[in-house]
Amino acid sequence: MAGIYIHVPFCKQKCSYCDFCSFPNKSGYEEAYMACLYQEMKLRKEELKEMTFDTVYFGGGTPSVIDPKYIYGAMKQIKTCFRLSQNPEITIEMNPGTVSEEKIKLYTRAGINRFSIGLQTAIDSQLADLNRIHTARDFAHCASLLKGRNFNADVMLGLKGQTLDDVKKTIDFATLAGASHISMYALTVEDGTPIYTDYLNGELPDEDTVAYYYEEGRKYLEEKGFKRYEISNFAKEGKESRHNLNYWARGEYVGFGLSASSFMNGRRLTNTFDLDEYMKCILSGFLPVVDSEEVDGETAKFEYLMLHLRTTRGMKIKEFESLFGSFFASYGDAYEKTKAFMTLEDGVLRIKDEYLYVQNSVLMEYMR
Numbered sequence: 431m432a433g434i435y436i437h438v439p440f441c442k443q444k445c446s447y448c449d450f451c452s453f454p455n456k457s458g459y460e461e462a463y464m465a466c467l468y469q470e471m472k473l474r475k476e477e478l479k480e481m482t483f484d485t486v487y488f489g490g491g492t493p494s495v496i497d498p499k500y501i502y503g504a505m506k507q508i509k510t511c512f513r514l515s516q517n518p519e520i521t522i523e524m525n526p527g528t529v530s531e532e533k534i535k536l537y538t539r540a541g542i543n544r545f546s547i548g549l550q551t552a553i554d555s556q557l558a559d560l561n562r563i564h565t566a567r568d569f570a571h572c573a574s575l576l577k578g579r580n581f582n583a584d585v586m587l588g589l590k591g592q593t594l595d596d597v598k599k600t601i602d603f604a605t606l607a608g609a610s611h612i613s614m615y616a617l618t619v620e621d622g623t624p625i626y627t628d629y630l631n632g633e634l635p636d637e638d639t640v641a642y643y644y645e646e647g648r649k650y651l652e653e654k655g656f657k658r659y660e661i662s663n664f665a666k667e668g669k670e671s672r673h674n675l676n677y678w679a680r681g682e683y684v685g686f687g688l689s690a691s692s693f694m695n696g697r698r699l700t701n702t703f704d705l706d707e708y709m710k711c712i713l714s715g716f717l718p719v720v721d722s723e724e725v726d727g728e729t730a731k732f733e734y735l736m737l738h739l740r741t742t743r744g745m746k747i748k749e750f751e752s753l754f755g756s757f758f759a760s761y762g763d764a765y766e767k768t769k770a771f772m773t774l775e776d777g778v779l780r781i782k783d784e785y786l787y788v789q790n791s792v793l794m795e796y797m798r
């Protein structure tokens with residue numbers, strides 16, 4: 431089974447930390463962009479006709495900022511061009527400042543059955559500091575519209591002035607509002623974003639503080655019945671994101687839209703990040719792919735290991751070996767050096783709970 435990703439690159443305004451491919455003040459482009467997106471699907475229809483897709487994910491940018499008729503239209507086009515499984519998981523990302531009852535109704539009619547809301551923090555002064563367009567109350571309103579539905583809340587760690595109490599308040603706020611899934615990300619500070627100045631001025635919590643917040647946040651979430659299944663992702667029983675689990679299993683996916691990437695038949699394709707170029711390509715009947723790379727055997731092997739070890743499910747040695755040959759012939763030395771940080775039980779290799787957050791440093795040993 432494979433996944434479909436749809437990129438919607440529009441936002442009301444740019445958040446101070448965000449380096450994603452998304453533009454504020456481009457609302458005039460929405461209709462033309464979405465028409466191109468439908469056309470891109472048509473261009474790939476023949477190539478993908480043998481595949482069955484089990485998940486669809488509308489990400490961004492802010493898919494909820496555009497008129498919901500375009501999301502409905504995209505789902506219609508997906509169903510026309512591609513084969514979906516019987517019970518697909520269909521997710522949309524939403525910013526709490528862009529949501530209405532009518533939008534959610536139309537998303538539901540389109541088949542959307544999972545929602546992912548960017549909360550970040552329940553502290554209004556911190557939201558304002560991040561240049562977010564919403565308050566905590568807007569999140570609560572959005573959650574009330576999704577009562578009883580399957581939804582995620584994004585939470586960020588490492589914000590200016592953030593205390594452990596703020597982190598716990600945010601978790602309480604999201605879980606009491608009914609979230610069945612929490613993504614808890616440590617802030618990544620990218621050069622060129624406004625928040626980089628705060629970082630240079632030493633105004634953000636340091637790495638050790640963030641690691642402490644993460645560990646305490648993890649325990650707090652687990653007390654509330656949210657099980658960690660990947661470094662940054664926690665879910666109530668059965669509410670794990672199937673779309674993301676497919677990424678971490680190194681499964682195949684197809685991306686449509688600006689900056690979207692696809693991974694199929696061992697090849698990774700990346701679309702252009704330039705909005706004009708994207709539309710010009712599609713209108714001339716070409717795919718907007720700017721990079722196409724055959725993933726070599728050594729890289730594939732490492733990716734397989736690295737992605738599986740991000741999850742608490744870990745990696746089945748037998749499955750690795752059916753694809754890449756003996757695990758110990760490939761990684762015996764690295765395993766010897768790192769086995770204190772891992773468990774190998776019943777043929778499943780996992781990073782121990784207490785080291786998952788620092789898995790990057792464990793995996794360094796496996797890089798060649």
Ligand SMILES: C[S@@+](CC[C@H](N)C(=O)[O-])C[C@H]1O[C@@H](n2cnc3c(N)ncnc32)[C@H](O)[C@@H]1O
Nearest residue numbers: 447490491492523524525548584615616617618
């Ligand atoms: C595309 S946004 C979610 C939908 C919507 N655009 C919003 O922000 O509400 C994806 C999520 O990635 C996270 N994110 C974005 N930039 C980040 C950064 N630099 N560091 C950590 N998390 C980040 C945020 O939690 C954000 O909610």
Ligand code: SF4
Nearest residue numbers: 441444445448490491
């Ligand atoms: S709303 Fe989401 S995608 Fe848009 S700038 Fe903010 S974090 Fe980035």
